[in-house]
Amino acid sequence: MNVGLLQTRKYIRRVGPIQSQQPILGVGVPLKDAEVARLRLIKSNLIYFHKKPIKTQDFVYFPITDPKQIPKLLSDFSFKFQVWEFPSRSEHEPIIETLREEFPNVDWEVISLKFDQLGEIAVLKLDPSCTSLSFRQRVGELILSRSSRLKTVVNKSDFIKGAERVYPIEYLAGEKVWQSWHQEYGVFIFVDLERAYFNPRLAEEHHRVAMSVISGDIILDMFTGVGSFALHCAKESPCTIVAIDINPHAIHALQRSIKRNKLRGNIHPIIGDSRNILKLKGYFNRIIINLPQESVKHLPYAARLLKKGGIITFYQFISKSEKPEEQIRNLISTELANINSYKELYIKIGRAVSPSRVQVNVDLQLV
Ligand SMILES: C[S@@+](CC[C@H](N)C(=O)[O-])C[C@H]1O[C@@H](n2cnc3c(N)ncnc32)[C@H](O)[C@@H]1O
Structure with missing residues (x-):
């Protein structure tokens, strides 16, 4: 029939x-x-x-x-x-099922379909040495077809490079647009994927830091990127933030976000090298250092700029080991050997950034 x-x-x-x-x-x-x-x-x-x-x-x-x-x-x-009433599947199961049919020779052991969502852009991390371009493009199409909120799917095709920490992008599907408005905890962040660093996985940290800021605080965000920490803090409290980045595109993105959000605090965006731009001493209540491959190296400089009782929040990659806390404490004590006294307020072993490295999140107080 x-x-x-x-x-x-x-x-x-x-x-x-x-x-x-x-x-x-x-x-x-x-x-x-x-x-x-x-x-x-x-x-x-x-x-x-x-x-x-x-x-x-x-x-x-x-x-x-x-x-x-x-x-x-x-x-x-x-x-x-x-x-x-059809039962729901788990998130990626239907895509995998389709791909298995269409690409029977793909090695699923080395493939993850997890993606970061930056506003309307999905960012996959599919290794070009393990997958064909037609496979990656099909993944992009399928992801796009299942989400009404996404407009573009791209792939992080290589490792992050250069001081600006920008990664090369491979276009996969949808509109060829690399800029988008991302939202975290009600904060609008202008993302310029091709030209400035942004990582949505730091949202909780942006929020945690902002929640601990006190009204009137003077804050330095040494490696601000598109200004996520600065925007969260200024949204939450009437504080002053000096936000520095060496990448002009990142600072231009921050300027757009400052206009878009209703902020209680003031952000002063500066394009420059934060390792030597400020000659102030004992000025800031809080300093944020987020250049995780080398943040600890900037501790002595930050300690000079910090008021007594002030807090340094920093993020550092360390190798995966049995005793990550011990590893980070050793690094801190080496860098701050000349500082009289500091107190460890917070240490969290955070996300794995590669099979061999994890990120550690630390708050130190100068006492
Ligand atoms: C990991 S990203 C910062 C991310 C940002 N804090 C966030 O949470 O989204 C590091 C940033 O440091 C900037 N950078 C690298 N070297 C710098 C320097 N010497 N002075 C100022 N900014 C620098 C890069 O351009 C990049 O935007």
């Missing part, structure tokens, strides 16, 4: 769909034809990837996006339509 579309619509209304909060139209095909039908539906991008098919005694029902195309696509099968 080949059910036409008009008939089908009537069928849905008359027989009545299964009532549920999120009913979706499904197309059912006899069990013996299910596999072929599934492949055709996938190829034509007609399946809702985030839902699992439903199997009855004789039929398999696939959740579909556009019934108009079905009569032609499945004309050789006895298909029928019915509305179901």
